[in-house]
Amino acid sequence: MRVLLVEDDADLAEIVALGLRNESYAVDVAATRAGAEELLRTTRYDVACFDLGLPDGDGLDLLRGLAGDPGLHRPRRSLVLTARDAVADRVAGLDAGADDYLVKPFHFAELVARLRALARRDGEHGSILRVGELTLDLAAHRAWRSGVPLDLTAREFSMLRHFMHHPGQVVSAEDLLEHVWDAHANPFTTSVRVILSRLRRKIGDPPLILTITNAGYRLTAP
Structure with a gap:
């Protein structure tokens, strides 16, 4: 399974990417909206994990744009990873097209479990x-x-x-x-x-x- 991790915190991105690779996921990392869009133009991802507070824009705008830009490959599933924990933020993320929403700080084991759950929506049955x-x-x-x-x-x-x-x-x-x-x-x-x-x-x-x-x-x- 190939995962796109959009995260501008370099230390967190490195830790999460390393952990996911140890779990047998293929992971590409983008620190900006522009970097994510560049990868989405050339690569088809099974899951994309979006931070919302990016230095060159809001991750919600990137999520919304996936449906309307034919030049971008829409990931099969999308997961928001953000520190925004208000109910309104969760609703906005899901309405923007995310399949799941995980608030920082999070336990890595929960992130992996949620990725498995997203994969099950595409035909897997259990683990x-x-x-x-x-x-x-x-x-x-x-x-x-x-x-x-x-x-x-x-x-x-x-x-x-x-x-x-x-x-x-x-x-x-x-x-x-x-x-x-x-x-x-x-x-x-x-x-x-x-x-x-x-x-x-x-x-x-x-x-x-x-x-x-x-x-x-x-x-x-x-």
Whole structure:
């Protein structure tokens, strides 16, 4: 899952982004409205987390503008992260298009839980994913094949999660880069082919992720 974090507090942005990456999210960070718009013009995000008090504008205006600007890719889900805690502020945020509203200061565990809840609105059922022999516990960050634990890195876990969200479908390398990687990643050391090779090896035989020539990859599903 790829997340856009719009936060002008550099220390907070660094802490939250690092924590989310450790939870297997791909995270891009923007400190201004202009920076967020630049990223939204080129990248499709699963979730965007918006601070409201930005140095070059209000995050609410950015939220409202997503629906009317065809040049911006509207995130599938939006979450407001702000110190504004009045009821009127919450109502304004939700009316502007946010799917959820979290007041600062917040516990990181609650933020991650809310991201999981937003993902469930797009088809997930609870924190457990099951496809054939594979089981993924999103909350505990654990994976198994036929009951045998899989020792996965954060990137491998994120890739497997994306495949399990699309069982039986062909997933292109470009799609994996879009949702599993972020601007922080080094494409020369963490390429799709390298991570996929490691993931396949850890999942074991018989292979469950097949290569579809000139198209991408597919997780076999019963």
